[in-house]
Amino acid sequence: QVQLVESGGGLVQAGGSLRLSCAAAGRGFSSYNMGWFRQAPGKEREFVAAIGWRGGRTYDADSVKGRFTISRDNAKNTVLLQMNSLKPEDTAVYYCAADTSRGLFVPTVVGDYDYWGQGTQVTVSS
Numbered sequence: 001q002v003q004l005v006e007s008g009g010g011l012v013q014a015g016g017s018l019r020l021s022c023a024a025a026g027r028g029f030s031s032y033n034m035g036w037f038r039q040a041p042g043k044e045r046e047f048v049a050a051i052g053w054r055g056g057r058t059y060d061a062d063s064v065k066g067r068f069t070i071s072r073d074n075a076k077n078t079v080l081l082q083m084n085s086l087k088p089e090d091t092a093v094y095y096c097a098a099d100t101s102r103g104l105f106v107p108t109v110v111g112d113y114d115y116w117g118q119g120t121q122v123t124v125s126s
Helices: none
Strands: 003-007 010-013 018-025 033-039 046-051 058-060 068-073 078-083 092-099 120-125
Touching (some): 018 092, 018 120
Antiparallel strands (some): 018 078, 033 046, 068 078
């Protein structure tokens, strides 16, 4: 069982920054692929960024490329999402997710992740 708890959401003006944090409880974090997803009202949950457990390779959605950075700290069982140059269209509930399969392929789709956090709200005002 893996428990994920997100924090760091809030209200920010366009052009501002936020850093989301996801703390994982349970054993094995260093062998999980980790991802961030977001869901805006009336829309499907969408991929934002992911980081592999082996080598730490990262993947970003085109919509956030160059603005968001995902990173992980295995010693602290934490994955971070640094969000810069925020736009109103980034407004959503942001979810942290874990893929515990130990696969070398880092998934970018919702269905490939087996544990999810409760989400944290990010609101960007114009």
